Amino acid sequence: MALIVQKFGGSSVADAEKIKHVAERIIRAQIDGNQVCVVVSAMGDTTDELIDLAESVSSKPHGREMDVLLTAGERISMSLLAMAIIEQGGKAKSFTGYQAGISTDSAHGSARIWKLEPERIRKSLEAGEVAIVAGFQGFSFENGDTTTLGRGGSDTTAVALAASLKADVCEIYSDVDGIYTADPRIVPRAHKLAQIDIDSMLELSSSGAKILYIRAVEFARRHQVPIRVRSTFSADAGTLIYTAIEGDNMEEPIVSGVATDDTQAKITVIGLPDRPGKAAEVFSVVSESGANIDMIVQNVSTDENHLSDISFTLPHSDRHKVVEALKAKQADVGFQSISHDDEIGKLSIVGAGMKTSSGVSAKLFGALAKAGINIEMISTSEIRISVVTRADQLKEATRIVHTAFELDAADTAIVYTGTGR
Amino acid sequence: MALIVQKFGGSSVADAEKIKHVAERIIRAQIDGNQVCVVVSAMGDTTDELIDLAESVSSKPHGREMDVLLTAGERISMSLLAMAIIEQGGKAKSFTGYQAGISTDSAHGSARIWKLEPERIRKSLEAGEVAIVAGFQGFSFENGDTTTLGRGGSDTTAVALAASLKADVCEIYSDVDGIYTADPRIVPRAHKLAQIDIDSMLELSSSGAKILYIRAVEFARRHQVPIRVRSTFSADAGTLIYTAIEGDNMEEPIVSGVATDDTQAKITVIGLPDRPGKAAEVFSVVSESGANIDMIVQNVSTDENHLSDISFTLPHSDRHKVVEALKAKQADVGFQSISHDDEIGKLSIVGAGMKTSSGVSAKLFGALAKAGINIEMISTSEIRISVVTRADQLKEATRIVHTAFELDAADTAIVYTGTGR
Numbered sequence: 001m002a003l004i005v006q007k008f009g010g011s012s013v014a015d016a017e018k019i020k021h022v023a024e025r026i027i028r029a030q031i032d033g034n035q036v037c038v039v040v041s042a043m044g045d046t047t048d049e050l051i052d053l054a055e056s057v058s059s060k061p062h063g064r065e066m067d068v069l070l071t072a073g074e075r076i077s078m079s080l081l082a083m084a085i086i087e088q089g090g091k092a093k094s095f096t097g098y099q100a101g102i103s104t105d106s107a108h109g110s111a112r113i114w115k116l117e118p119e120r121i122r123k124s125l126e127a128g129e130v131a132i133v134a135g136f137q138g139f140s141f142e143n144g145d146t147t148t149l150g151r152g153g154s155d156t157t158a159v160a161l162a163a164s165l166k167a168d169v170c171e172i173y174s175d176v177d178g179i180y181t182a183d184p185r186i187v188p189r190a191h192k193l194a195q196i197d198i199d200s201m202l203e204l205s206s207s208g209a210k211i212l213y214i215r216a217v218e219f220a221r222r223h224q225v226p227i228r229v230r231s232t233f234s235a236d237a238g239t240l241i242y243t244a245i246e247g248d249n250m251e252e253p254i255v256s257g258v259a260t261d262d263t264q265a266k267i268t269v270i271g272l273p274d275r276p277g278k279a280a281e282v283f284s285v286v287s288e289s290g291a292n293i294d295m296i297v298q299n300v301s302t303d304e305n306h307l308s309d310i311s312f313t314l315p316h317s318d319r320h321k322v323v324e325a326l327k328a329k330q331a332d333v334g335f336q337s338i339s340h341d342d343e344i345g346k347l348s349i350v351g352a353g354m355k356t357s358s359g360v361s362a363k364l365f366g367a368l369a370k371a372g373i374n375i376e377m378i379s380t381s382e383i384r385i386s387v388v389t390r391a392d393q394l395k396e397a398t399r400i401v402h403t404a405f406e407l408d409a410a411d412t413a414i415v416y417t418g419t420g421r
Numbered sequence: 422m423a424l425i426v427q428k429f430g431g432s433s434v435a436d437a438e439k440i441k442h443v444a445e446r447i448i449r450a451q452i453d454g455n456q457v458c459v460v461v462s463a464m465g466d467t468t469d470e471l472i473d474l475a476e477s478v479s480s481k482p483h484g485r486e487m488d489v490l491l492t493a494g495e496r497i498s499m500s501l502l503a504m505a506i507i508e509q510g511g512k513a514k515s516f517t518g519y520q521a522g523i524s525t526d527s528a529h530g531s532a533r534i535w536k537l538e539p540e541r542i543r544k545s546l547e548a549g550e551v552a553i554v555a556g557f558q559g560f561s562f563e564n565g566d567t568t569t570l571g572r573g574g575s576d577t578t579a580v581a582l583a584a585s586l587k588a589d590v591c592e593i594y595s596d597v598d599g600i601y602t603a604d605p606r607i608v609p610r611a612h613k614l615a616q617i618d619i620d621s622m623l624e625l626s627s628s629g630a631k632i633l634y635i636r637a638v639e640f641a642r643r644h645q646v647p648i649r650v651r652s653t654f655s656a657d658a659g660t661l662i663y664t665a666i667e668g669d670n671m672e673e674p675i676v677s678g679v680a681t682d683d684t685q686a687k688i689t690v691i692g693l694p695d696r697p698g699k700a701a702e703v704f705s706v707v708s709e710s711g712a713n714i715d716m717i718v719q720n721v722s723t724d725e726n727h728l729s730d731i732s733f734t735l736p737h738s739d740r741h742k743v744v745e746a747l748k749a750k751q752a753d754v755g756f757q758s759i760s761h762d763d764e765i766g767k768l769s770i771v772g773a774g775m776k777t778s779s780g781v782s783a784k785l786f787g788a789l790a791k792a793g794i795n796i797e798m799i800s801t802s803e804i805r806i807s808v809v810t811r812a813d814q815l816k817e818a819t820r821i822v823h824t825a826f827e828l829d830a831a832d833t834a835i836v837y838t839g840t841g842r
């Protein structure tokens with residue numbers, strides 16, 4: 001008997017009809033011979049509505065109380081889903097983060113999981129029940145207060161539970177049916193991947209792909225949890241994210257997909273003294289302001305003044321505060337000026353096969369150059385190359401690169417190996 | 422420094438503006454030198470909306486899951502109220518029933534409080550915080566599951582906490598400003614009582630007055646918790662429900678008020694053998710059907726067949742099932758027939774002074790007779806007389822009795838003794 005963790009996002013349980021449909025799906029998985037643990041998000045727009053309420057009584061809602069408020073959303077969806085399963089003849093029990101044994105640190109709004117002790121979940125599964133766990137929430141191991149895991153928290157809950165319960169697979173259900181070679185809204189010829197290795201998925205998630213939150217993918221990678229991304233509203237097998245090469249015939253694709261990100265801005269610190277420690281000073285100011293930076297490029301100046309420029313990218317939403325923080329320290333750090341650019345786009349190609357293939361970057365740069373698209377920044381990892389372009393060229397660049405790497409639907413760069421269903 | 426428990430009902434926290442207003446009121450009570458523990462209900466119609474949701478996924482929502490669902494309502498209101506207090510410069514922390522140490526039995530939907538261990542509440546109050554507790558909810562001492570206390574549960578939470586914390590007073594806030602001598606919608610000349618003894622309040626609550634749930638009043642009486650009923654939206658001192666005669670000058674009013682109840686139906690079991698144990702057989706059938714009965718009248722028949730009739734009243738909603746249950750046992754119990762009457766009204770006069778006054782019932786019956794209103798059933802306690810009339814005569818009867826006992830606004834049957842504020 002297999003043990004499956006199934007996670008249903010907010011759009012999958014947005015109303016009573018959808019909840020009943022999800023209940024049916026869960027019961028079917030049980031009838032197929034599986035133990036089923038379900039992680040559920042708040043219904044549809046509930047979380048946004050609760051945030052609106054909070055902002056209507058407080059200009060800066062208190063972190064502890066915000067977590068109490070937001071976790072009401074999952075209480076509602078999990079109990080309704082349990083009722084719906086029971087109504088359809090199944091057995092089900094819902095559990096809060098506390099009841100599921102998900103203890104965290106006390107960082108309200110972005111708590112990290114401390115320990116998982118899902119004893120009640122194990123008992124519930126052994127009793128033949130569908131164990132339904134509230135996503136996104138835990139409790140502080142210090143004081144028992146309710147905490148939330150932050151953005152993508154329900155994905156993290158699901159993967160963490162799958163790891164702890166030693167589940168055979170963690171299925172992430174939403175309204176998209178899998179991982180595509182590129183965003184189909186940008187690249188009409190993008191196609192769904194039957195599977196992808198988890199290292200490549202991690203790079204895709206960190207390069208702007210919105211399907212799975214990077215934190216959940218990191219957790220799955222560390223704990224070797226296979227994930228299947230699939231649609232609540234179709235029988236399609238979706239995309240399997242595998243954690244290890246299984247079998248003989250599996251050849252890793254050179255490039256699995258193209259990710260795009262139009263949420264970044266660029267800041268350039270100009271005329272920084274070219275001395276050891278100066279870059280560190282810049283980034284300690286950035287770090288103190290609480291911003292997450294992404295790409296960094298330093299150009300050592302060749303002029304006689306020994307000055308250099310540093311450019312880096314970060315989310316639009318952090319740009320203003322970082323520019324202000326740096327300006328406040330301009331005299332201390334000793335740079336000449338600062339500029340920023342909100343009109344950039346980031347494109348990344350990702351693939352586990354890049355490790356062993358040469359010529360990938362040459363092909364990428366060549367395709368873009370041929371189309372007259374200028375590359376402003378480059379960063380690479382073992383299995384990813386990212387470039388920054390003008391924002392208004394991002395979509396065109398994506399389509400060109402998708403074609404150049406033979407990812408278009410009729411092409412065969414990807415090795416299809418079946419779904420392992 | 423006094424310790425006050427303040428309970429705010431759903432209409433008091435129905436929207437963001439009202440929550441901010443309540444926050445202001447609470448802060449003022451703290452500034453006046455009180456420690457303040459607050460019990461809060463779900464916002465406005467939240468509970469009804471959640472019930473609708475449950476009924477849209479399940480024809481008979483599961484008790485355990487219904488409790489998980491409904492308690493989401495108080496999570497929302499309590500966290501919003503805490504945020505609003507913090508926003509206005511106060512200190513506040515919200516607590517679930519579990520965190521407040523309210524353990525109950527496992528009767529989902531109508532759990533009884535088992536034990537109160539409000540350690541976290543005490544610490545919060547000592548730290549100068551407003552401790553905000555979710556009304557209506559607790560946790561099963563058997564398995565830690567979420568439970569709810571049933572109708573009027575938030576009043577019960579407030580009174581129980583006041584008893585456990587040894588509060589000086591339990592203030593119950595709603596959109597009505599106190600206890601009236603009669604329902605002002607029926608008796609325009611009804612007036613607000615400055616105070617009333619808790620025995621009389623208990624009789625009023627059990628005779629149809631909707632202001633306070635009888636269970637909370639019983640709890641307050643047993644634990645000697647003074648209650649003040651007042652309006653969230655005015656500075657009026659409301660009505661003090663006192664638990665013991667204090668001082669010398671307080672004279673108990675003969676009749677404090679007139680309660681009406683149009684939610685009862687009457688069932689008559691006709692031709693029951695006049696033998697010991699036969700009445701018990703009837704009421705064990707009634708009891709097994711789960712109905713709560715109110716008044717009982719038995720007329721011993723004078724005919725040679727030694728048959729008697731028994732009439733009793735019970736909520737309309739229980740009438741059908743009780744009639745069916747009795748019909749099913751007709752042969753076993755051996756009565757001749759059964760009749761029912763949904764068109765009855767119940768009127769009660771209540772007052773602690775009735776214990777020591779004679780002539781009260783004569784005055785009541787005389788006033789009704791003079792107006793041509795027939796009395797169908799009578800039941801009495803030490804401080805209450807209830808009569809059943811035709812439903813369509815109930816309002817007229819109430820006005821007549823209110824006048825007969827000199828309760829009309831300009832009259833002075835009530836001894837006003839100030840508010841003790």
